[in-house]
Amino acid sequence: MPRKTRLAGQPEEVDEVPKQNGNRIPERLAQRLPVYYRILLELSERGVERASSTDLSHRIGVAPAQLRQDLGYFDNCGQQGYVYRIDDLCAALAEILGLDHRYKLVLAGAGHLGKALVNYDGFRRRGYQFVAVFDNAADVIGTRVGVLEVQAAATLSDYLRSHRVDIGVLALPAEAAQKVADTFVEQGVKAIWNFASTRLLVPEDVLVEHQHLSDSLMSLAFRLHTSRSAAP
Amino acid sequence: MPRKTRLAGQPEEVDEVPKQNGNRIPERLAQRLPVYYRILLELSERGVERASSTDLSHRIGVAPAQLRQDLGYFDNCGQQGYVYRIDDLCAALAEILGLDHRYKLVLAGAGHLGKALVNYDGFRRRGYQFVAVFDNAADVIGTRVGVLEVQAAATLSDYLRSHRVDIGVLALPAEAAQKVADTFVEQGVKAIWNFASTRLLVPEDVLVEHQHLSDSLMSLAFRLHTSRSAAP
DNA sequence: TAGATTGTTAATCGATTAACAATC
DNA sequence: TAGATTGTTAATCGATTAACAATC
Numbered sequence: 001m002p003r004k005t006r007l008a009g010q011p012e013e014v015d016e017v018p019k020q021n022g023n024r025i026p027e028r029l030a031q032r033l034p035v036y037y038r039i040l041l042e043l044s045e046r047g048v049e050r051a052s053s054t055d056l057s058h059r060i061g062v063a064p065a066q067l068r069q070d071l072g073y074f075d076n077c078g079q080q081g082y083v084y085r086i087d088d089l090c091a092a093l094a095e096i097l098g099l100d101h102r103y104k105l106v107l108a109g110a111g112h113l114g115k116a117l118v119n120y121d122g123f124r125r126r127g128y129q130f131v132a133v134f135d136n137a138a139d140v141i142g143t144r145v146g147v148l149e150v151q152a153a154a155t156l157s158d159y160l161r162s163h164r165v166d167i168g169v170l171a172l173p174a175e176a177a178q179k180v181a182d183t184f185v186e187q188g189v190k191a192i193w194n195f196a197s198t199r200l201l202v203p204e205d206v207l208v209e210h211q212h213l214s215d216s217l218m219s220l221a222f223r224l225h226t227s228r229s230a231a232p
Numbered sequence: 233m234p235r236k237t238r239l240a241g242q243p244e245e246v247d248e249v250p251k252q253n254g255n256r257i258p259e260r261l262a263q264r265l266p267v268y269y270r271i272l273l274e275l276s277e278r279g280v281e282r283a284s285s286t287d288l289s290h291r292i293g294v295a296p297a298q299l300r301q302d303l304g305y306f307d308n309c310g311q312q313g314y315v316y317r318i319d320d321l322c323a324a325l326a327e328i329l330g331l332d333h334r335y336k337l338v339l340a341g342a343g344h345l346g347k348a349l350v351n352y353d354g355f356r357r358r359g360y361q362f363v364a365v366f367d368n369a370a371d372v373i374g375t376r377v378g379v380l381e382v383q384a385a386a387t388l389s390d391y392l393r394s395h396r397v398d399i400g401v402l403a404l405p406a407e408a409a410q411k412v413a414d415t416f417v418e419q420g421v422k423a424i425w426n427f428a429s430t431r432l433l434v435p436e437d438v439l440v441e442h443q444h445l446s447d448s449l450m451s452l453a454f455r456l457h458t459s460r461s462a463a464p
Numbered sequence: 465t466a467g468a469t470t471g472t473t474a475a476t477c478g479a480t481t482a483a484c485a486a487t488c
Numbered sequence: 489t490a491g492a493t494t495g496t497t498a499a500t501c502g503a504t505t506a507a508c509a510a511t512c
Contacts, residue, residue, distance in 0.1 A: 025458065026503065034450035038429060052469065061431050065505050072471055080470045081512030097450060098457030112351045116344035122429070122446055128453070166456065167449075191456040193449060197270060197354070199293050207459065209452035213443065214354055217399075217425060218266035218329060220441035221360065224398065224423040225330030226257065227439065258479065284493065297481050304495055312494045313488030 029070050035060060036070075037093045044090050050083045103128045105193075106165045108180045109172030110135040110143070110150045113195060113213075117171060118145045128167075132159055136176070156180070160187035167191045174198035261302050267292060268302070269325045275318050282315045335360045337425075338397045340412045341404030342367040342375070342382045345427060345445075349403060350377045360399075364391055368408070388412070392419035399423045406430035 039060050043051065057064040071077035071084075076092040078084045094100065105123075107114050110133050117123070118130045133145050136153035143150050151159065160183070168184035170177050170192060177196035184192060191207045194200055197214050271292050275283065289296040303309035303316075308324040310316045326332065337355075339346050342365050349355070350362045365377045368385035375382050383391065392415070400416035402409050402424060409428035416424060423439045426432055429446050 028503070030455055031447070031451050033454060034444075034447035035431075037450070038447070054469090063505065065507090066503090068470060069472080069504080078470065079512085080472095080510060081468080083469065097454045101453075101457065103453050103456075112344075112348035116348040117445075119344045120445075123449065126446070126450070128449060167452065190459070191452055193452055199267075205459075207452060207455050209448055209455075211443075211445065211448055212266075213349075213352075214358070215263070215266035215270070216441055216443055217355065217360060218269070218358070219263050220399065220423055220425055220439060221333075221335050222265060222329045223262055223439050223441075224335075225333065227422070227437075260479070286493090295481065297483090298479090300494060301480080301496080310494065311488085312486060312496095313492080315493065 025073060029073065032062065032070065033093065033097060036067075037090070037097060037099075040086055040090045040093060044086050048086050050085055052083050056084065099127060101127060103166040104131045104164060105129060105167045105169055106131060106156075106159070106184075106189075107133045107145075107169045107171060108135075108153065108156065108184075109170060109176075109195075110137075110140050110145050111171060114169075114171035115145050117169065118148065130169075131163065131165070134159075135172075153180070157183050157187060160184070160189065165189050167193055169193045169195070170200075171195045257305060261305065264294065264302060265325065265329060268299075269322070269329060269331075272318055272322045272325060276322050280318050282317055284315050288316065331359060333359060335398040336363045336396060337361060337399045337401055338363060338388075338391070338416075338421075339365045339377075339401045339403060340367075340385065340388065341402065341408075341427075342369075342372050342377050343403060346401075346403035347377050349401065350380065362401075363395065363397070366391075367404075385412070389415050389419060392416070392421065397421050399425055401425045401427070402432075403427045 039056075043059070053064045053067045057067045060067065062070075068078075071089075074092060074096055076095075077089060105128055107118055107130055114133065114135075118133060123130075130146070130148065133148045133150045134153045134156045135141060135150050141150050141152050165184075165187075166189070168181070168189045168191070170180060172180065174197045177194065177198050178200060181192055181194070181200045181202060185202055185206055190205065191209070192200065192202065193209050193211065195211050195213065197212055200208055202208060271288075275291070285296045285299045289299045292299065294302075303321075306324060306328055308327075309321060337360055339350055339362055346365065346367075350365060355362075362378070362380065365380045365382045366385045366388045367373060367382050373382050373384050397416075397419075398421070400413070400421045400423070402412060404412065406429045409426065409430050410432060413424055413426070413432045413434060417434055417438055422437065423441070424432065424434065425441050425443065427443050427445065429444055432440055434440060
């Protein structure tokens, strides 16, 4: 293969460049992928068939070079010389994101936020299904959240032993979060979506996605505060 | 002004190094500050008086060098040679984050999520107060969310003209988000907390904090998916 | 083919980490 | 003082952007 520029020195042969998806996906890219998918799906539904990286990048809000670089991590995303085909990209991203899978979620904490999560239709449509809800307040246990009956927190461990669960969702006070997280981890749940305002200590093969609403709001207020002190 | 790096033996006097907070705060630091504050406040309440950067960094989950670097952006955070004093740090961070201010929030979208946000006590305790709620569904207008009565979305603009509002909160379907955001912007609101799954186009002096729950969950599921395909 | 677009390498930019002088 | 710790500069690392060869 003619590959490579290979200036002065390094006479060595680069015998293979497999490119396959063993390449590490940057953290930031993992966050952009859902956005890519959302916008591409929208275009597809509107019947758009093709779009250039420049066009797409405007709609998505990233630089054209970044879009091309990002898609370069995966196979079946575009072909050199041709403009991108929307449906192909959608299919490739659905595959990459694992959207053909059904993920089973268990909610811990049946407060306002927890109820909002279970009742949000968008999740089920994308294959994320809440299969059980737990809480430790006596007056909440036995009530319904959507179609699910709230179960006693003390029985979470038993439940997990007899049901496959993909993602544990923590929507409860910070004080209780670590303990419940431990239960999820002990029973083999490998992903936790955490809305409690606290850091969780988990083994490194367990994934945690933090969604700290208070921190997010404080960060916004901070930026507002500094922009006001600076500008006017 | 004299500024400048001026290499080649720097015989010149550095007559002043104002250090003052004109330095640009990195985006990522703005996100870490609420975490710093939360943990420091907790330590303060537990009566801890002093802690080293190493100790703090373990509790917070950042590198010691990063903590020192971050605090170096601000005044009154520690003194060379001394260990950090928790109360001083708390006070400095409260000042930096603008926590002595009261922020007035208006919610657009009185669905499950919107209700959860208004009903969450933690916000009010930190000085973030919801002062009005709007929705456009006839059967929701006039109902109560906490102590607030839901008002007709059509009257949002009028409301904003006669009340100072710091932050607009969007908890409504993506299709409606841009229009409501435009209303906020037109009436001078400079910060938007956006839970709708859509990008918002706003003037560059308007701050937007996105909180895309679906994207967050998809990103987590994606990482779970890839870690499963890779490892076992 | 000529023009246009992607894929991919190299350059730039920004953020994190390491190192160490200044300080107590 | 000696030991320990911060503040701050320099080095490293990673992510974004630019450039251009490969391709249609």
